[in-house]
Amino acid sequence: MRAVVFDEYGEPAQVRDVPDPRPADHGVVVRVEATGLCRSDWHGWQGHDPDITLPHVPGHELAGVVEAVGPRVGTWRPGDRVTVPFVCACGTCASCARGDQQVCERQTQPGFTHWGSFAQYVALDHADVNLVAVPQDMSFATAASLGCRFATAFRAVVQQGRATAGEWVAVHGCGGVGLSAVMIAAASGARVVAVDVSAQALALARKFGAAECVDATGTPDTAAAIRELTGGGVQVSLDALGSPATCAASVDCLRRRGRHVQVGLLPSPDGTTPVPMARVIALELELLGSHGMAAHTYPPMLELVGSGVLRPDLLVTSTIPLDAAPDALAAMGTVPGAGVTVIEPWS
Structure with missing residues (x-):
């Protein structure tokens, strides 16, 4: 697959071919149709996150289609339209048992603890706990903007x-x-x-x-x-x-x-x-x-989006191809943001 990769903190990232991810037993691989460019990605590129291991693929706001499913996944199938919170919870720790998956004690985060969604495919852990169905009438760009910001x-x-x-x-x-x-x-x-x-x-x-x-x-x-x-x-x-x-x-x-x-x-x-x-x-x-939002608490938000009370689609002010992502990532440190930029890895 093609992905945005950086080998050193603060040094220019590049788009290059890397191996396709494989799903964990409890996880899935998602074909990324849209992924948001977030200031948290810039922080990671600058070396502000201790979980990152180089070389690295950033990206944590995403939406797409399930491509492959691990053998222990019960809810999701290839072809499902999905998004995911940027905090992927384990589902079994004490915090998860209380419903506080956004502060899971064994959380993983695409684009931080492992390679992320500035790529054509991304692996996501504990799919039955973390994936959220994307309505058919919602664009992938809009769905991607939900996951973090x-x-x-x-x-x-x-x-x-x-x-x-x-x-x-x-x-x-x-x-x-x-x-x-x-x-x-x-x-x-x-x-x-x-x-x-x-x-x-x-x-x-x-x-x-x-x-x-x-x-x-x-x-x-x-x-x-x-x-x-x-x-x-x-x-x-x-x-x-x-x-x-x-x-x-x-x-x-x-x-x-x-x-x-x-x-x-x-x-x-x-x-x-x-x-x-x-x-x-x-x-x-x-x-x-405030550290994200657990997948099981998405329904009230999605209801307000579906009814038109909330319009996250209006926040998407720019859509760019994967090749433009390295420069856009670097510019976040100097250019004031206005709205959400979405990367489309297959364009």
């Missing part, structure tokens, strides 16, 4: 952030995750403040329901701007980018007993990020993480 944003806003109608929600960073969060929060009846450095991203945020926008390039204190716009701060704030500045601003813009949700990865060299803890104590704030 949209599903992560859905859980971050609805389940972790517990955003409700009438509340203020701030979203820091309007790439794929952030724009998904804007759309989901607005659909939940919340009033959304979107923050970004890109005029294009903020225009999309308004299109998807943001009531207010803050241009971070001309606003030295975004948290203060948000508190002023909202009359004292927001009930829920998401750092959808992942930087010390956006994390601190997300906490700092909350009103009393507000909820901060960390979604974006924080590539601090020592794994730590300064947080205004005095404000956390004084205002009794909640600090929450």
Whole structure:
């Protein structure tokens, strides 16, 4: 198969021929019809993920068709249209038994723990636990955008952030995750403040329901701007980018007993990020993480997509062939994101 491969962190990736994957006894091989280009892939290419072994094929947001099935798989057959959360759970650990597959103790992640979906085929583990059926009327590009960014944003806003109608929600960073969060929060009846450095991203945020926008390039204190716009701060704030500045601003813009949700990865060299803890104590704030969404919790999200309340298809702003993926991956470190770029490996 053809795949995007990098041999050294931060060095240019290449498209080349590599061996086709084979399914584990409990897994499947999926023919990749679409795969999203995500900032997490850029972090992996930069060497920020300890699970990656070189050489490596990135990619973790995907949709396609089951090509081969391991002998212990009971639910899925070749030809099935599927997507998958970026966290593939084992199904048997204590966390999985509680229904918390998104924090599985023995999780695998395509594009991180093993070769991913910037390829024509990808192997996925524990298929009966992790695969999600893609409706016939849903495009593969739309389905691919669900697996990481949209599903992560859905859980971050609805389940972790517990955003409700009438509340203020701030979203820091309007790439794929952030724009998904804007759309989901607005659909939940919340009033959304979107923050970004890109005029294009903020225009999309308004299109998807943001009531207010803050241009971070001309606003030295975004948290203060948000508190002023909202009359004292927001009930829920998401750092959808992942930087010390956006994390601190997300906490700092909350009103009393507000909820901060960390979604974006924080590539601090020592794994730590300064947080205004005095404000956390004084205002009794909640600090929450959000790490994807388990496959068994997809149905409510898919129902809202099927009814047209949520439109993840509108987030897909660019579709590229596999040969363009290496340059697009490298550009994520310098070019502000706006919407979701989808790679089609067979085009």
